[in-house]
Every structure is written in C-alpha cells, then in structure tokens.
Amino acid sequence: MNWVDEAFGDPEYGEGRWYLNPKNHSRQMYKIKKTGQKAAAYGSDPEGTSGRMMGEIMQKRFTDPEKFREEVKEANEMTTKSPFQIGQVIPLQEAFRVAELAYPVASMSCICRIGARGQEERNEHEYSCTGLGVGMFKWERWPERYKGGVNFMSPDEAKEWLLKWNKKGMVHIIMTFGGSYVGGICNCDYPDCGMIRNRVDYGVETGCLKSPWVAAVDYDACSGCGVCVQRCQFGAIKFEVTTEKTNIDQFKCFGCGLCETACPTGAIELLDRESLPGLAEVW
C-alpha cells in the first residue's frame, strides 16, 4: 500500500488500490449554482490550479535551486493534502481493469505532446490520451483543451485501443486532476510527458508513482535479444554484455510492464512489489 491507496483505496475493491475504487470514478453530471455559495475546494479548474502551482515550484530551479529542492521534497511529503495531480504508472492488465470500471471512457488528444512537441492529434486515429468520467460530455466548453473532440469507447474498444499504445511503447499512467477523482489513463512517453519528466529529471513523485509491480528477468529464458531495452522509459534496463542477458535494475523499475509485453520468450515477469522487502516501500 502506498499513501494514495491508504487515503483513497477501499479494501473491498481491487485489492485496496485507489484507482480501482469505484468511488474515485463516480461523479455527478450537474451542479446548480445557488446564491451565497462558496466555490468548490479545488476551484473550477483543478488541473489548471495544480499545474500552475507545480509550475511555480519548477520555476525555482532557476531562481533558487536550494528552495526548489526543498519544495519538491515538501510536495512529495504532502500526501493526502496534496493539491497536485496524483498519477501512478500501471501495467496494461490494470489499465484493462480500469476500462471496465471507469465511466465513460473516451480517447482524446494528449496535452503533453501538444506542449512539448507541437504534435496535434485531431481524430480517433490520432488521439493518444484517455479521458475518463462524465466531464467528457462537456468537452465542447473547452475545445482548446480537447482539441479535435473525444471518442467514446466501450470497454472492449478501450482495451483494444490501450493495447495499441502499449505495443507502440507508451507507459500507462492513471491520473487525477487534483483530489481523488480519476480523470485519465495517459499513454506516456519521456521526455514529452510532463509527469514522467518531472519524476525522472526532477524527483517530483506525486504525479508519477511506481506501479504495484516490478519487472524481473528469468535468466534461463532470456535470449538476450534486447527488445526490452528500447521499451524502457525509465533507464532501468540495459543489455549486460558479460552475461549476454537483459539486466533490470528493480530499484529504477517503475513496473509499467512494457518490457514484459514485448519479450518474445516470456522471460520477464511482473512481481508484486510488496512481496520484495527491499522494494515494498519504493514507490
């Protein structure tokens, strides 16, 4: 259990994992504005708010590097009170479970790829991000955010679509936009993904926690073909020349399972992170 599971998981559902708790996928469609009412805790734009706050912290690496490191540490320790987006890497099978539970599921364009590479995705053949929840019905309020619109999918279509991006080599990250309400399954890629980059390059953990699994190689089954090496976004895999096998640093591994889904000899297995005492607290 990581702190997000402890705060937002329910032991009755999905082994207590926060992203499999149906409550975190449920929300009303309408709100009646009544006079004299206070604004919601996260404002009307939690994604914007947490993005701006994180942006202010990130800016400090130029103006005050020491303060920057302090604030990143604070952000990592903020846990349940965190106003920041929560994200966790999940392997394909877990993304499939979310596709069964989340309601509705729609493909949409990736905001990170637009920002970092100017890459536009304008139709269902190009979309690479997955939006979840009833907010999708209102995408036309913000056509700049949902460039090209959204494409609603049945669970089977969603699985097929997630598999497509997994094959291409994208990491699935389950994401909130502030609070515990799950808003998306992103299909992510370093360096354009803001969450992976913030974690890998700057140590910001909240938006990109490690998955409940960790990859392990069976040396007897590994042919040393190296296919897995190019799949890893986290620099955890290298080809070990001495043994002519794949070497996975499990402390660096985020448990995304991309190496496992690509291995032609089935030599990579995902182990329960918490079954390994040395990794149980490594999130």
Add this chain to the structure above:
Amino acid sequence: MAVPRFPTIIIDAAKCTVPFACKKCLQACLQSVFSVHAVKVERGRETDPSEAGAYGLNAGHRDKCTGCNDCIEVCPEDAITITFPPVEATA
C-alpha cells in the same frame, strides 16, 4: 561540485508569432527544452494556431539545454538567442 550552467534563452515574441503552427524548434530539440501553450484561451473556442500571438513559446527546460544551437538553425525567424554564462562565473 560543479554548479550547473543554465543558459539564458530569449525567444523574441515579435519574431516568433505562430510557434504552434511552425513547431520547428519543438521537434528539432534533442533535449525537448521548448514548450508551446495557448496564450489566448476563450471558453467554447479553439485557439487559432495561425493567429499571431495566440500561442506562446517558452524554453521551460532550459536547464536541459546543451547549447547545441540546433533550434537556432531551424528557426525561420531568427527568434532564438541562447547565452551561456561565462565559465569563470560558475567555477
């Protein structure tokens, strides 16, 4: 320990007016230093990438810039200037 040498990257907004339509530096940069964002955002409306000034470019990851100058080479408007602090200033 060596202090990292962050460059100053100036993007001349008067020259770089349609970065999202152009996106040359965004796609050329080996370190993905740049990012583009809508400056003009209106509810119910999509921002027009061909409208001058509607999108802005910034060098948000200038701490990852190596000074290779590939972006300067691809920029059709000569809008980018990169200046590294002199070596002695960071020694």
Add this chain to the structure above:
Amino acid sequence: MNDLYVPNNYSFELNPEMMQTLREEFTAEKVVDEFSKAIEGKSGDEIDAEGERVFETFGRNWMQKTYKLGDEYPDRTYEVLKMAIDDTGGHLKFALLPQRFIEIAYLSTQDFSILPIIENNPQRLTYRLPECRTFNQIKEKCGEDVANRMPCKHACLTACKTIHDELDIDVKIEMTASMPEAGHCQFTAKRA
C-alpha cells in the same frame, strides 16, 4: 491547417424553466401537508400504510414528470450523453441515463447544489441525499417519531423504480442508509 472547432452557444446546464416547473409542482410542503392530514388520529402501522400510499404516488408522479420534462428540455450534456450511448452500443445507458433524471429530480426539489454520486458504473448506481426538505418537513409537522419511521423513503424508492421502468432497465433497488441513523439517505440501483 486543420479545421478549427466551430463555436456554439450550447448550454450544458439544466434548463432553469424546467427546474422551476418541477420545484413549484413537487414541493415538500404540499406532500407533507397531505400526509399529515392523512395520519391525523392514526398510529403505528396505520401511519406506515398512509406513508406508503401518499409518498409512493408522489414519487411516481414526481419522477414521471421529471422524465417527461427532462427529455423535453435537453441540454448539451444530455445530447452528448445520448450520442455516447449510441457510440458505445448502449454500454453507457446504465447508470448514466437514469442518473441524469435522478439528478434533475433532486436538484429541482432540494436545497443542495449537487447530488453526491457515490458510485456509477455498468453494475451500480449509488447516490446520497446529504439533507432532505421532505424529511425536515415531516419532523416539523408530524414530529420526530413519525419522521424517524421514514414514510418519505417510499417517494425516493418509487422514484428510482419509476425512472428505471421508464427507461426499460432492469434493476434491484435498495435503500442503503437512512437519515435517522446515518444523517443522510442513500439509494443503490443494482443491475439485475
């Protein structure tokens, strides 16, 4: 260059006129008046029987009218929901279609500004009433003892059944929390 999204004047909110019509027609005051007159001089099981009679009728009428007006006064959220239901081969019909009408029914007649949805997925729809005008009215006009018998639950249970009947969705409906014990009421419709 790609085609830009063409701006529209869509409203994603519930139609105020529709909400006003429902608010005026289905007031807690009216139904509780009727109930309090019906139980004059009665006690125990008789009160429960009157409660069931009065509130069942109220619940059915309230949801039938909500369903009728809710469909006659569409908003863009509803339109996109219906398109999404078609796009997904009906997958989104339960829980989201009944959820919309249940939200309208409560938001038009209660004081809260959102109806907390505890769970909505293909298996279950669970929603919670954090407070209730009807319950408070019963307490005021008939006393706490009568209120704690929860005669008003029949309105909510019947309303939930009515909307699923109207939409031809087979569900099992349960009351999973009630005001006197939990401080809120909660209802669950489970896909049968």
